[in-house]
Amino acid sequence: MSNTYLKPSSTTTRKRQVSSHEFNTKSLRKFVEIVVDTEVSQRLIPILSTAAANNTVLDLQDILQRFAFDNICKIAFGHDPAYLLPDLPEAENIIKEKKQELRNKPSLETVDLLSRFLSSGHSDEGFVTDIVISFILAGRDTTSAALTWYFWLVSQNPEIEKEILREIIDKSESPVYEEVKDMVYTHASLCESMRLYPPVPIDGKVALRDDVLPDGTVIKKGMRVLYHPYAMGRLEMLWGPDWEEFKPDRWLQRAGDGVGNDGKWSFVGRDPYSYPVFQAGPRVCLGKDMAFLQMKRVVAGILRRFKVVPAGEDALLIRHFKKDLLAYAYIMTRY
Numbered sequence: 001m002s003n004t005y006l007k008p009s010s011t012t013t014r015k016r017q018v019s020s021h022e023f024n025t026k027s028l029r030k031f032v033e034i035v036v037d038t039e040v041s042q043r044l045i046p047i048l049s050t051a052a053a054n055n056t057v058l059d060l061q062d063i064l065q066r067f068a069f070d071n072i073c074k075i076a077f078g079h080d081p082a083y084l085l086p087d088l089p090e091a092e093n094i095i096k097e098k099k100q101e102l103r104n105k106p107s108l109e110t111v112d113l114l115s116r117f118l119s120s121g122h123s124d125e126g127f128v129t130d131i132v133i134s135f136i137l138a139g140r141d142t143t144s145a146a147l148t149w150y151f152w153l154v155s156q157n158p159e160i161e162k163e164i165l166r167e168i169i170d171k172s173e174s175p176v177y178e179e180v181k182d183m184v185y186t187h188a189s190l191c192e193s194m195r196l197y198p199p200v201p202i203d204g205k206v207a208l209r210d211d212v213l214p215d216g217t218v219i220k221k222g223m224r225v226l227y228h229p230y231a232m233g234r235l236e237m238l239w240g241p242d243w244e245e246f247k248p249d250r251w252l253q254r255a256g257d258g259v260g261n262d263g264k265w266s267f268v269g270r271d272p273y274s275y276p277v278f279q280a281g282p283r284v285c286l287g288k289d290m291a292f293l294q295m296k297r298v299v300a301g302i303l304r305r306f307k308v309v310p311a312g313e314d315a316l317l318i319r320h321f322k323k324d325l326l327a328y329a330y331i332m333t334r335y
């Protein structure tokens, strides 16, 4: 079995190799932490505080998309779009400006992804534009969709919300990396939320050549092969008879179960082939760690201060908005 249907073209492979190297540096992680913390404290929290004070309803998904877009632009090319501004520049112009900036100030400590690509000798504008655009597409809608469903599920499960609060309440305002890593219950609850509502619910590849799948299915060149994380997250044979329940515990073990220590939770991951929310194998998501870092910081920043209450059942709202009501929420200050 040659598994050709999973093999990307050589240009795609090169883009992936270049990106993968830049993604896995410690300095990029530090940069992501600074960007996310600034966006949380200076933009997200003030907007939510105003909504809470005025008892207004927010379209939380829209807010989270704006948040994710600002973040990914700052991380990808060190540019703050402040989303609401009407004169968003084209990516191509940003790349030209960035090249100029690097030429003028060779010693500049620019740590965004675009600077890293250009400084490490990848000067082909088309090539770099493709990489940066794929980051923006990959990084904006995924985390915002994940978090919208997450806040909805948490609001429906007060016991789970209490457990998350117990974990985040003793962390610093801007948790350091070790503290975020230590948020295992929050991590498990995010995995569980994405099991039921995966941000990429269906995905696929096109066969480059004829192939045969491990179960004997014949794949002809040009055929599409799809996989379905939404359906797989709801399979009884994978998750048991309680697959319908939002149960972070299925990702955890307590000390005394032979894993972990001090009576703390410890995280027990699932293999990516039965939980392909971030894909599996050679094309697995490059931003997975970055996504968890961002989402855990947002969850800690919001839930320690606010309670998110869905506004979807408010009859007046239903008449007013007439669209995806799940996303609308009242924000209540916790204390």
Ligand code: HEM
Pocket: 016, 019, 072, 134, 135, 136, 138, 139, 140, 142, 143, 146, 198, 199, 200, 203, 204, 276, 277, 278, 279, 282, 283, 284, 285, 286, 287, 288, 290, 291
């Ligand atoms: C909860 C959040 C996220 C989920 C569920 C997710 C899921 C996925 C999936 C399913 C793929 C495979 C797509 C395919 O090959 O058809 C993918 C690829 C990718 N993701 Fe993510 N993603 C998330 C967040 C992010 C973030 C924040 C970034 C960072 C910018 C990112 C960067 C990428 C990149 C660069 C690829 C392409 C990898 C390649 O070229 O092989 N992702 N992601």
